[in-house]
Amino acid sequence: MASSKAARIGEDVWKSRTEKINTEIVTLTYGTIVSSLCRDLLLPNTTSSTDYAAVNAELDRMGYNIGLRLVEDFLAKSNTGACQNLRETAEVISKTGFKIFLNITPIVSGWSSDGKSFGLVFEENPLADFVELPDDGRSQEELWYSNILCGVLRGALEMVQMQVDVRFVSDVLRGNDTTEMRVTLLKYIEDEMPPDDE
């Protein structure tokens, strides 16, 4: 079955063909990135109020750049062929992709009725260990701490001809029960001629 094959590939690659790094280095580095962004991206005309929308956008942009390159690494390591449909794609992302790079397997759930959108529920999020959002009243409502992951998925899927919208809908750092990310397929990208080719 597709999902167990994806899980098996993920396990194999995680065990044998990846170099490992200490989790806490990743957690602390990512934490520094987010808190530096919060210090640097301020609302116009203020000295210390963070513009959380800009932080979210910046994290997404950073993730997008990562995703564009990461997908090549992923395909090389895992040797999976093309996925036939969105369901297969979802399984491969959660069981192989996240497993190889973060050693977590988010659960695919919440398929929409038209089959174009699904949710990924994260039981554990290594990027957000030990984090408490700053209590300035707004961060709880406005900051998506792990937004870089959304960008990574968006960039990676764009390189395999799928245009998606990825966003977080809930986050335990904000006080919700679960951390859930919603992925929606907008369209399959057709190859187009460059605009001014002769």
Add this chain to the structure above:
Amino acid sequence: MSYYFTIIGTKDNPLFESTFGTSKPGTGDGTARFRDEAAQMNQFIVHAALDLVEEVQWTTKDLYLKKVDTFQNNHIHAYITGGNVKFMLLMNADPSLTAYSNYASPPPSRASMAKQGGLLAANPTSPQTEEAVRGFMGEIYEAWVKCIMNPFYDVNSEVTSPVFRGRVSAAAKRYL
């Protein structure tokens, strides 16, 4: 019996403080019973004890420095972390006995009442006291490490996390 717990940073700046009473059944309900002047005097006494902490810290490899100072009937226990942050616990068996001024004579000792119920401050150097405070400090240390791992916390700045405050109160209820 009342406690005043404070965390002091590397520049002798206070980062956190909390006042509570013993929660042992039969002796207390968790609220502190300090006198009014105690608010400033507690801080003053604890900061005066910092000199002794700095002397003692070089004599032992242990992070827990036990009782470092006494002032009238306040006893101060200290724990130092790897980052030179000091946790100071001031305990006072019977705050109404403490007369801060040199001129007023303290009221007659009521030590016999204090010893009932096994109050820790009644015998500040006893092994049970030291063990209880060591356990308390150990739990605070764990909570402290988690708190400073938070990327949004600036090291050596004030700790405002309600999670940390909750953990301190829980540890106090368990050990003191």
